[in-house]
Amino acid sequence: MKNTIKILFFLFSMQLLAQGPVIRAEVNLDDVYTQYGLSGEGVLIVMIDRGIDYTHPDFIDENGNTRLAYIYDMVDPTGANDPNNPYGVGTIHDHEALNTALANNDPPLSTDRFGHGTATTGIICGNGSGTTDGQFHGVAPKATIISIKITHDYFPPFNGQPGQDAFFDPSYIAIALQFASDKIAELGLPSITLMNIGSIGGPTDGTSMYSRAIDQYVQSGHTFVCGIGDDGGRENHASGTVSQGQTIDLLVDKANSGNLRFDLWYSESDRFTVSIERPNGIVEGPFTAPNGPNDSVDENLGDIFMAHRGKNVEFWGSDAERRELLIDFSGTTGTYKVRLQGASTPNGGEFHSTLNPSNFTSNNKFLSYVVPGYSINDYASAALNIVPTDYVISEGWYDINGNFQQFTGQGDPGELWIGASKGPTQDERLAPDIAAPGEIAFGAYSPNTWYSHYVTSLVQGGNGLYGIQNAVSAASPLVTGIIALMLEVKPNLTPSQIKNILRNSCNQDAFTGSVPNNTWGYGKINALLAIQNTISLGTDPLKGKSIVLYPSPTNGWFTIDLGKEYSDVSVKIYNIMGQLISSEKYNSAKMIQQEINVSTGMYFVKVSTAKEGSNTLRIIKQ
CATH class of the missing domain: 2.60.40.3080 (Immunoglobulin-like)
Known part of the structure; x- marks a missing residue:
C-alpha cells in the first residue's frame, strides 16, 4: 500500500511538473480566479525588456487582434527620424500597424530573437492560447500590453540562424519611462510597469540618475517594479573603513577570463591613494586621489583601466556626496590587490565595493573585507520601486520529449534561489520588498530564438510554444501580474498603496524567518491575500x-x-x-x-x- 501511494504521488508530481499550475497554486492564484474571476482586463502592462514576439498566440486575442497597444523598439534605429517619433531614438509600432502586419502575415516589425522578453511578458499576461487547454497562461491573461525593447543580449550563431551582438545604453531608461508615461496618459488605463534588467554595480543608494528617473516616474503616479538582481551566491561585496594613514588591501580573485569590473564608492570628503598589484607582483601606482568633485584620475594600464572620479564626474550621475573608483581587469586571471591608503579621511573613510561578473555562475570574488549582502542592482535601489526576489518552488520540469530536467545546487523547494541578490541598499534601506516563486516558471517561447534552440528548455505539453524561465526575471513578472489583478479590482490604487498591500500580503515560514529582512523582505507573496487586502480598502x-x-x-x-x-x-x-x-x-x-x-x-x-x-x-x- 505504501509503495502504491509513493507511485501515485510520483505520478501526480510528474503531472504538475509537466504543466503550468505549480506556481499558481503556490501563491493562491487559482483561488483568486475561482473566487473573483479576475483576468487583468482593462489594465495596462508596460514591459521594459528585450522586446516581444507579437506574433506568438499568447499575445493575440480571440478575434485575431494583437493585444499590444504599442511596441517601442529602441534598438531599431530606422524610425528615429520619423516625425511621429518625438523621442529621437528607436522605432514605434502602434496597435493598427501591428494588426495590419498580423493580418497580412508580413515579416515581423520587431522581434525578440533572444527570447527573454517574450517569456517574461508571457508570465505576466500571456493568454495561454498556444495550447488547447491554456494551461500556460500568465497571471493577467486579458491585460493590454506595451512592450519597450531597450536592450539586446549577445548570443552566437545557432541552427543556421545568425548570432546577435549585445547592446545596452543606460541613457535609454529615461526615454523609455517618458514614452511609457505618455502612452499611459493616452490610453487612460491603470498601469503597472516592469523593467526586467539590472546587475550589480553603481552607488545602489537611490541617487543615480537612473534611480531618480524611476522615482520621478512613480511620483507621477506610475507603479514600477524592478527585481533585486541575479548576483547572489558569490562574495561580490566588500566594505570597511580606511583611516587616515592606514593602508589596506582588497584582494580580488579574478578566476574567469574576460573583463571583471571593480566598483568602489566612498565619501567625497575623503581621499584614497590607490595602487594596484598584479598577480605577478608588479605594482601599478600609487595614484593620488582626484583633488575635487569635478576632477578625475584616469589611468590606462593596458589590460587594467582605472577611473578615479570626483562626485560630479562619476559614471552614474549620482547626486550624493560620493566619489567612485572604477577598475576594469581585462587581463590574466589570478589574485589582484587594490591597495587603498587613507590620504585624508575626515568623514571616516567608509567604502563599499562590488565586482561584476561575480555570482553563482562565476568564480570571481573578493578574498578580503567581504561583507554579505548589498548585491542589489542600482535600478532596484530607487526609493519608490517595488523590489521582488526569487525562491524555489519546483525541483525541475519535464521537457518536450518527456525527459525530466532540473537545475542542481540552486536551492531546494521553499528556499531562496541561490542566485538572488540580497539587500540592503548602500544607504542601509530594506531590500527586497517581497519574494515570489520564480524557480521554475513557464513562459511563451518562439521558434528560431536562442531560448527555443535549447530543446530541454521546451516544456512538455507546450506544443513547442512554451518553455522555462527562472531567476528573479521570472519572479518579478509574477508579482507584476498580481499587481495588474489588484488594479483590475481598484484602478485608482496609488503606487504606495500597492507597495503596502504587497508587503502586508505575505506568508512567513521557517525559510523566511523573522521578517522583514534583507533576504526575503516581508515574506512570500500570497496573491489571494493581496486581492482581499485590496478589496478591504473599501469603495474608491x-x-x-x-x-x-x-x-x-x-x-x-x-x-x-x-x-x-x-x-x-x-x-x-x-x-x-x-x-x-x-x-x-x-x-x-x-x-x-x-x-x-x-x-x-x-x-x-x-x-x-x-x-x-x-x-x-x-x-x-x-
Missing part, C-alpha cells in the same frame, strides 16, 4: 465620499449613486484602450442613470466634479 473615494455603480454586469442601463448632491458633475465612459465612448455633464446630481449602448466587454466610468475630484469605476457590459 470621491474626495472622501463613497460612490456606488450598479448593476455590473449590466445589459445596458446602470445607476451611479453619489451618496449626496454634487454640482458640476461629468460622467465619461472609456473602453479598455482608453478611447472615449460617451460624455455627459450635469449641473447637479445625486443619482445618475445612464445607458451603455456598446458591445459587450469591460469599460471604465469616470465620475468627476469641479471641486471634489474624480473617481473611476469598472463596469461590465453583457
Whole structure:
C-alpha cells in the first residue's frame, strides 16, 4: 500500500511538473480566479525588456487582434527620424500597424530573437492560447500590453540562424519611462510597469540618475517594479573603513577570463591613494586621489583601466556626496590587490565595493573585507520601486520529449534561489520588498530564438510554444501580474498603496524567518491575500465620499449613486484602450442613470466634479 501511494504521488508530481499550475497554486492564484474571476482586463502592462514576439498566440486575442497597444523598439534605429517619433531614438509600432502586419502575415516589425522578453511578458499576461487547454497562461491573461525593447543580449550563431551582438545604453531608461508615461496618459488605463534588467554595480543608494528617473516616474503616479538582481551566491561585496594613514588591501580573485569590473564608492570628503598589484607582483601606482568633485584620475594600464572620479564626474550621475573608483581587469586571471591608503579621511573613510561578473555562475570574488549582502542592482535601489526576489518552488520540469530536467545546487523547494541578490541598499534601506516563486516558471517561447534552440528548455505539453524561465526575471513578472489583478479590482490604487498591500500580503515560514529582512523582505507573496487586502480598502473615494455603480454586469442601463448632491458633475465612459465612448455633464446630481449602448466587454466610468475630484469605476457590459 505504501509503495502504491509513493507511485501515485510520483505520478501526480510528474503531472504538475509537466504543466503550468505549480506556481499558481503556490501563491493562491487559482483561488483568486475561482473566487473573483479576475483576468487583468482593462489594465495596462508596460514591459521594459528585450522586446516581444507579437506574433506568438499568447499575445493575440480571440478575434485575431494583437493585444499590444504599442511596441517601442529602441534598438531599431530606422524610425528615429520619423516625425511621429518625438523621442529621437528607436522605432514605434502602434496597435493598427501591428494588426495590419498580423493580418497580412508580413515579416515581423520587431522581434525578440533572444527570447527573454517574450517569456517574461508571457508570465505576466500571456493568454495561454498556444495550447488547447491554456494551461500556460500568465497571471493577467486579458491585460493590454506595451512592450519597450531597450536592450539586446549577445548570443552566437545557432541552427543556421545568425548570432546577435549585445547592446545596452543606460541613457535609454529615461526615454523609455517618458514614452511609457505618455502612452499611459493616452490610453487612460491603470498601469503597472516592469523593467526586467539590472546587475550589480553603481552607488545602489537611490541617487543615480537612473534611480531618480524611476522615482520621478512613480511620483507621477506610475507603479514600477524592478527585481533585486541575479548576483547572489558569490562574495561580490566588500566594505570597511580606511583611516587616515592606514593602508589596506582588497584582494580580488579574478578566476574567469574576460573583463571583471571593480566598483568602489566612498565619501567625497575623503581621499584614497590607490595602487594596484598584479598577480605577478608588479605594482601599478600609487595614484593620488582626484583633488575635487569635478576632477578625475584616469589611468590606462593596458589590460587594467582605472577611473578615479570626483562626485560630479562619476559614471552614474549620482547626486550624493560620493566619489567612485572604477577598475576594469581585462587581463590574466589570478589574485589582484587594490591597495587603498587613507590620504585624508575626515568623514571616516567608509567604502563599499562590488565586482561584476561575480555570482553563482562565476568564480570571481573578493578574498578580503567581504561583507554579505548589498548585491542589489542600482535600478532596484530607487526609493519608490517595488523590489521582488526569487525562491524555489519546483525541483525541475519535464521537457518536450518527456525527459525530466532540473537545475542542481540552486536551492531546494521553499528556499531562496541561490542566485538572488540580497539587500540592503548602500544607504542601509530594506531590500527586497517581497519574494515570489520564480524557480521554475513557464513562459511563451518562439521558434528560431536562442531560448527555443535549447530543446530541454521546451516544456512538455507546450506544443513547442512554451518553455522555462527562472531567476528573479521570472519572479518579478509574477508579482507584476498580481499587481495588474489588484488594479483590475481598484484602478485608482496609488503606487504606495500597492507597495503596502504587497508587503502586508505575505506568508512567513521557517525559510523566511523573522521578517522583514534583507533576504526575503516581508515574506512570500500570497496573491489571494493581496486581492482581499485590496478589496478591504473599501469603495474608491470621491474626495472622501463613497460612490456606488450598479448593476455590473449590466445589459445596458446602470445607476451611479453619489451618496449626496454634487454640482458640476461629468460622467465619461472609456473602453479598455482608453478611447472615449460617451460624455455627459450635469449641473447637479445625486443619482445618475445612464445607458451603455456598446458591445459587450469591460469599460471604465469616470465620475468627476469641479471641486471634489474624480473617481473611476469598472463596469461590465453583457
